[in-house]
Amino acid sequence: AQSVSQHNHHVILSEAASLELGCNYSYGGTVNLFWYVQYPGQHLQLLLKYFSGDPLVKGIKGFEAEFIKSKFSFNLRKPSVQWSDTAEYFCAVNENDYKLSFGAGTTVTVRA
Amino acid sequence: DAGVIQSPRHEVTEMGQEVTLRCKPISGHDYLFWYRQTMMRGLELLIYFNNNVPIDDSGMPEDRFSAKMPNASFSTLKIQPSEPRDSAVYFCASSTSGGATQYFGPGTRLLVL
Numbered sequence: 001a002q003s004v005s006q007h008n009h010h011v012i013l014s015e016a017a018s019l020e021l022g023c024n025y026s027y028g029g030t031v032n033l034f035w036y037v038q039y040p041g042q043h044l045q046l047l048l049k050y051f052s053g054d055p056l057v058k059g060i061k062g063f064e065a066e067f068i069k070s071k072f073s074f075n076l077r078k079p080s081v082q083w084s085d086t087a088e089y090f091c092a093v094n095e096n097d098y099k100l101s102f103g104a105g106t107t108v109t110v111r112a
Numbered sequence: 113d114a115g116v117i118q119s120p121r122h123e124v125t126e127m128g129q130e131v132t133l134r135c136k137p138i139s140g141h142d143y144l145f146w147y148r149q150t151m152m153r154g155l156e157l158l159i160y161f162n163n164n165v166p167i168d169d170s171g172m173p174e175d176r177f178s179a180k181m182p183n184a185s186f187s188t189l190k191i192q193p194s195e196p197r198d199s200a201v202y203f204c205a206s207s208t209s210g211g212a213t214q215y216f217g218p219g220t221r222l223l224v225l
Contacts, residue, residue: 098212099157100157
């Protein structure tokens with residue numbers, strides 16, 4: 001079964017700081033990769049996704065992620081965070097079917 | 113499009129009672145997923161349907177849980193009898209057959225006392 005690892009459980013940073021959230025997965029074949037965001041009290045929303053092509057993917061709200069196949073990684077980045085980026089971030093992977101395996105999530109708290 | 117619709121948004125019930133959660137997927141989506149989110153276990157896939165047929169229910173915790181999809185626009189997740197450990201947020205998601213992006217509903221926050 002697919003395993004998805006998110007390195008940080010909770011990240012606290014100040015506005016304008018840069019953010020990088022790590023994600024590693026265990027499957028060695030073809031995968032589709034996703035980052036979802038869950039704002040407090042809300043449902044999951046898609047931030048960005050990678051299916052194929054350019055390994056540097058740009059998403060909404062200034063987020064981007066880089067797929068590094070050799071490292072089985074799909075790290076999320078944002079150069080300058082805002083208070084409104086406070087949320088929980090989930091990395092998810094699927095292996096050519098429609099079952100998504102989610103990481104445990106990383107809570108990001110941005111201090112104003 | 114209205115997105116994935118779930119009802120109720122909040123449910124408080126007593127142990128032993130039957131609970132029914134409802135989901136309306138995005139029109140035209142052929143896949144429907146039920147997830148449970150808890151602090152301890154994170155997001156877990158319970159079951160998913162393709163064209164109204166259950167494909168994989170290996171995530172359903174036990175026989176107290178059942179899910180149906182009588183038509184393309186409606187699905188239910190039922191817990192009978194409910195237990196306090198079932199307290200969680202239950203999300204429904206849907207996707208098209210041509211892509212793997214899942215779109216999530218707002219969730220039902222269930223509290224079993």
